[in-house]
Amino acid sequence: MLVLYPAVIGALIGFAVSNPTAKPKVAIYTGVPIGHSVVTLGGQKIDVSRYAQELYASITPIMTSSPAQAVADVRSGEALAALIIPSDTVKQIQSLIATGEGNPIVRVVLNDRNPLERDLVQQALQTRVNAVQTAISSQLLKTIAADLQLVLTGGKISFLGHSLDLLGLRNTRTIVQGAVTSLPAGSSLAPALGQVVRFANVAIDGLALAAPEITSVGTPLTIDQTELSGKTTPTASYAIAIAAVVLLMFVTLLLASGMLALERSENAYRRLIGLLRPSQLLAEKVVLATLCALVLTVAMSAILSAFVAIDWSRFGLWVLALGFGGLAFASLGVAVGALARDVSVASLLAFMISLPIAFIALVPATAVSGGLATALNVISFLFPFRAALQAVSNAFNGIAPGIGLPLLHLVGLTLVFAVLARAALTRFADR
Amino acid sequence: MDGAGTATLSAVALTRRFGKRVALSDVSFELARGELTAIIGPNGAGKTTLLSILAGALPPTDGEVRLSEPQRPRGRDPGRRGLPRGSVGWVPQQPALYSKLSVAENLRLFARLESLADPEAAVARMLEQTGLADRHGDQVGKLSGGNQQRVNIAIGLLSEPTVLLLDEPSSSLDPRQRARLWEFIAELAKLGTSVLYSTHDVHEAQQHADRVLALEDGRLVFAGSPAEMDWDY
Numbered sequence: 001m002l003v004l005y006p007a008v009i010g011a012l013i014g015f016a017v018s019n020p021t022a023k024p025k026v027a028i029y030t031g032v033p034i035g036h037s038v039v040t041l042g043g044q045k046i047d048v049s050r051y052a053q054e055l056y057a058s059i060t061p062i063m064t065s066s067p068a069q070a071v072a073d074v075r076s077g078e079a080l081a082a083l084i085i086p087s088d089t090v091k092q093i094q095s096l097i098a099t100g101e102g103n104p105i106v107r108v109v110l111n112d113r114n115p116l117e118r119d120l121v122q123q124a125l126q127t128r129v130n131a132v133q134t135a136i137s138s139q140l141l142k143t144i145a146a147d148l149q150l151v152l153t154g155g156k157i158s159f160l161g162h163s164l165d166l167l168g169l170r171n172t173r174t175i176v177q178g179a180v181t182s183l184p185a186g187s188s189l190a191p192a193l194g195q196v197v198r199f200a201n202v203a204i205d206g207l208a209l210a211a212p213e214i215t216s217v218g219t220p221l222t223i224d225q226t227e228l229s230g231k232t233t234p235t236a237s238y239a240i241a242i243a244a245v246v247l248l249m250f251v252t253l254l255l256a257s258g259m260l261a262l263e264r265s266e267n268a269y270r271r272l273i274g275l276l277r278p279s280q281l282l283a284e285k286v287v288l289a290t291l292c293a294l295v296l297t298v299a300m301s302a303i304l305s306a307f308v309a310i311d312w313s314r315f316g317l318w319v320l321a322l323g324f325g326g327l328a329f330a331s332l333g334v335a336v337g338a339l340a341r342d343v344s345v346a347s348l349l350a351f352m353i354s355l356p357i358a359f360i361a362l363v364p365a366t367a368v369s370g371g372l373a374t375a376l377n378v379i380s381f382l383f384p385f386r387a388a389l390q391a392v393s394n395a396f397n398g399i400a401p402g403i404g405l406p407l408l409h410l411v412g413l414t415l416v417f418a419v420l421a422r423a424a425l426t427r428f429a430d431r
Numbered sequence: 432m433d434g435a436g437t438a439t440l441s442a443v444a445l446t447r448r449f450g451k452r453v454a455l456s457d458v459s460f461e462l463a464r465g466e467l468t469a470i471i472g473p474n475g476a477g478k479t480t481l482l483s484i485l486a487g488a489l490p491p492t493d494g495e496v497r498l499s500e501p502q503r504p505r506g507r508d509p510g511r512r513g514l515p516r517g518s519v520g521w522v523p524q525q526p527a528l529y530s531k532l533s534v535a536e537n538l539r540l541f542a543r544l545e546s547l548a549d550p551e552a553a554v555a556r557m558l559e560q561t562g563l564a565d566r567h568g569d570q571v572g573k574l575s576g577g578n579q580q581r582v583n584i585a586i587g588l589l590s591e592p593t594v595l596l597l598d599e600p601s602s603s604l605d606p607r608q609r610a611r612l613w614e615f616i617a618e619l620a621k622l623g624t625s626v627l628y629s630t631h632d633v634h635e636a637q638q639h640a641d642r643v644l645a646l647e648d649g650r651l652v653f654a655g656s657p658a659e660m661d662w663d664y
Contacts (some may be wrong), residue, residue, distance in 0.1 A: 266528065
């Protein structure tokens with residue numbers, strides 16, 4: 001066991017880390033009509049839709065027919081986030097580039113259930129939106145550079161349908177230098193000075209054209225990011241929820257398994273079951289372990305709340321979530337204790353179970369792909385950590401859909417593990 | 432001995448199976464009030480299984496255990512596994528004690544679990560009766576094997592049972608401690624408690640039993656006085 005356990009844990013971590021990251025499912029709505037995604041920058045054209053294809057390469061897009069549908073997909077859990085591109089986005093980009101006025105906004109709606117998943121999908125979207133920003137910025141810089149080159153060296157430009165010769169600063173300098181050397185009286189200065197004047201006018205216009213482009217180079221797109229319920233679990237308070245559930249898990253598992261195993265290693269179990277029903281004995285261990293862990297966990301959460309804001313008005317829900325979580329963990333603990341028959345074995349087993357169930361439950365669904373994600377989800381469903389974390393996190397922060405479903409899940413697990421513990425007691429007490 | 436000969440416990444066709452293995456097969460007998468009865472038999476004969484069933488710690492697969500009304504009922508609750516609470520005291524082979532608790536704390540805990548009307552009085556009585564009054568505050572884990580066995584027996588006697596069951600009570604004791612133990616048990620029997628104990632020691636059964644039950648492969652092969660027993664069998 002001492003060889004097998006580290007091998008399994010090591011393989012689990014290695015597999016999770018080396019597995020290619022799954023593409024998060026993102027609901028997409030684009031209001032930009034097909035063929036209207038081209039932005040003109042000076043003489044160049046940029047097809048914004050080309051960058052959308054790059055975005056799709058890093059996510060699993062779910063194309064929707066309306067913004068409401070995209071949001072509904074996030075709400076139902078079908079997608080982890082929604083990206084909504086309004087119909088005037090391209091027009092706004094074009095206006096921003098041409099006149100410096102315009103506000104192209106893309107809307108990102110994030111799921112608020114799991115901050116780790118939220119951060120992951122947010123990261124994926126932000127990376128791709130940044131790529132679009134960079135691409136447009138790059139094109140703008142090329143245009144500006146070309147304009148400046150024109151101002152410097154001169155050449156032909158097209159302006160209001162007319163082709164004009166632009167002298168350029170170098171030519172101007174040459175002309176002015178020539179004019180200066182040939183300034184003897186009577187020379188005809190007027191045409192050369194006229195050219196200088198025209199150059200000055202065009203140069204002013206050219207720089208005026210470049211100015212708004214320069215202002216829009218940094219961040220041409222604005223991202224309007226919202227969470228579904230208008231409220232999200234802050235990562236800091238999610239960390240407290242994780243800390244609380246980890247503490248709850250260790251204390252209840254170790255206490256419940258240890259207390260039951262102690263009755264057997266002290267040889268008191270046989271005498272006790274002459275006085276109490278086995279189910280009564282199990283229930284007492286479960287409740288006592290839960291109460292001890294509850295006191296510790298609430299105390300720890302209260303101390304940590306000095307550093308991270310937690311909604312104290314929801315204290316009743318904290319206790320409820322931690323209490324139900326404790327019952328499920330303690331129930332698992334007595335099942336372990338019933339199997340172990342010895343305190344040291346029970347403690348070791350409880351510890352060995354704790355680490356992987358916490359690890360598996362904390363791996364975001366989007367961090368791994370395919371079959372592994374499904375396997376991790378199934379395992380997480382069979383143990384109390386994920387349900388307890390969801391209940392405690394929602395109780396701390398008041399996040400929809402509340403704690404009802406996780407509590408129901410925890411009640412189910414409590415009953416299942418209690419039945420297993422009872423069966424194990426019967427099986428081993430008879431020996 | 433007042434009331435001697437009255438059956439305090441009847442085992443009726445007791446059978447216990449663990450899967451396909453038959454640990455006890457159709458065992459029937461009665462215990463009379465104040466009778467000292469020894470169960471003998473080799474390892475695996477079914478002695479501990481029989482005692483566990485009689486104590487209510489293990490349900491029989493078939494058969495039943497009948498008890499006369501306890502003369503000194505102490506329990507408030509209905510009995511465990513159908514046995515009236517307080518009517519049977521059980522002393523397992525290994526001391527069933529919490530080693531980190533003191534002698535008095537162990538007695539108090541089990542007195543409460545027995546739902547005795549006055550747990551403190553029962554604790555004081557048993558400390559006195561077992562000669563452990565001066566050791567009441569000592570941690571059980573630090574007591575000698577003999578004293579641990581005395582605490583173990585004291586717990587079995589807390590409810591002043593009409594029947595006391597002891598599983599190899601002298602197995603871990605030295606000769607001097609054994610002598611004191613049998614003195615103590617004989618005194619209990621004189622006071623009217625039916626005592627049933629298991630042992631490997633033939634001499635013990637010959638010297639300290641009014642009646643002997645011999646088990647072999649889960650079957651009762653002999654029931655009678657030590658004088659009637661073929662000890663060479």
